[in-house]
Amino acid sequence: MSRRPFIAGNWKMNLDLASARALIADIRARIAGQPPIDIAVCPPSIYFFPTAKALADSPIAMGAQNCHHEKAAFTGEVSPAMVRRRAASMSSLAIERRHTIGPKDAAGHVHGESDEMVALKVRAVLDAGLVPIVCVGETLDERDANKTEAVLTRQIHGSLAGLDSAAAAQLVVAYEPVWAIGTGRNATPQQAQDAHAHIRNVLAEKFGRSIADGIRIQYGGSVKPDNALTLLSCPDVDGALVGGASLKAGDFVAIIEAGIKAKS
Ligand code: PEP
Secondary structure, three states, X not given: OOOOOEEEEEOOOOOOHHHHHHHHHHHHHHOOOOOOOXXXXXXXXXXXXXXXXXXXXXXXXXXXXXXXXXXXXXXXXXXXXXXXXXXXXXEEEOOHHHHOOOOEOOOOOXXXXXXXXXXXXXXXXXXXXXXEEEEEOOOHHHHHOOOHHHHHHHXXXXXXXXXXXXXXXXXXXXXXXXXXXXXXXXXXXXXXXXXXXXXXXXXXXXXXXXXHHHOEEEEEOOOOHHHHHHHHOOOOOOEEEEOHHHHOHHHHHHHHHHHHHHHO
């Protein structure tokens, strides 16, 4: 089955407003026409409005980096409906919220968002008519202990608990090995392909093969112009979730071009 490639940039807390506007203008100038690929940028929520304005009439969608699952008032949080009202089309539920944002235990392990919390957000994001990018991935300790597949299986089942096949068909999944995020150390194409194929098999057990074959699975973790083509050429790698390299127009567009080349 052919899946439309999808490259998304996660800006995290980077860029001031003038730089964000300049980055969008530069990306737009470098992208000709309507590329055969989906593209999105995910600004910090305080930049939703100017980002949506700067992206108007472009082939680039806007996503949120996160949102709360509740509609009610929670201090400092942003609801899926608020994201939606700012012309966003997706919400990325980034892996680092599981492993870097939250209290630390005595061993220094961060206890961030659980699979249960991610599952609540996935449903809320879908209910708001947005596309969730559901991030899964193992830590280095888990990989070294040969637990990668078990961790991915648990995260997929936990994060997508209670979804039916019709809802699952709307999802994007991102494989983000924690050890590759912001480290400059990307997964090898074989590691990425093996993990993506495993994720797709788990999705097939849960939702049926034809639904699983239609779900896009992005790779995220130190994607750069020089490794994008080999990673994106893997049969089960359907795009990239890009952090650092999405902050430079030349690098981001080079990754988009690698995606187009890999899948054409
Ligand atoms: C990310 O922020 O999701 C990410 C993958 O970061 P980087 O590309 O910098 O590793």
